[in-house]
Amino acid sequence: MNAFYNKEGIGDVLLLATEKLSIEERKIEQYGGIVKVQNKHNKTVGINLLNASNYGEIDGAGAIEINESIRQLVKKAFEANEQVLDLQLDQSQSFVIGLVESKEKHPNADKLSVCQVRVGKEEMVQIVCGAPNVDAGQKVVVALESAVMPSGLVIKQTQLRGVESKGMICSAKELDLEGASNEKGILVLTSDEEIGSIFSPSIK
Incomplete structure (x- = not known):
């Protein structure tokens, strides 16, 4: 999984993705502050977490490490938006x-x-x-x-x-x-x- 955050560039949005899809290949579903990106098989392959800093502190800009702090932030966001986290928050070897x-x-x-x-x-x-x-x-x-x-x-x-x-x-x-x-x-x-x-x- 790749993680990206750049508050000055794209706003307070934490991007998490396991693969990159074209516009034609992806399906978007939004649940409050959570945007799920799904492939044609309805598998979640990405998450856009809106107003991410409301759920915790994010250090750095650009490609960021998926550490325990980020994992807890994402879990807190999903709980707050009453959603089930259906992605493994593992740092990819990218x-x-x-x-x-x-x-x-x-x-x-x-x-x-x-x-x-x-x-x-x-x-x-x-x-x-x-x-x-x-x-x-x-x-x-x-x-x-x-x-x-x-x-x-x-x-x-x-x-x-x-x-x-x-x-x-x-x-x-x-x-x-x-x-x-x-x-x-x-x-x-x-x-x-x-x-x-x-x-x-x-x-x-």
């Missing part, structure tokens, strides 16, 4: 800490690099990256397939100039982190967080 194991020049594009990125003990992904500061040995934030970026972009496997890319190495601006620079470049972490662990905006 944004993880990765290690750039190698970087090679893209064979068909001067400004692109082909990176092999470790996102778990035994899991590697190939990512084509256009950031000028990407390099081997860096600890970075990786948006895996199906991750929903703060902008609403869904990360999908693709080919860039004929080379497969599976995921995205993120910049602070793309993660909508507070104080993010407008300059081009990925976010390079200095933390000792475990490779493959879930990224939290509190990690630097």
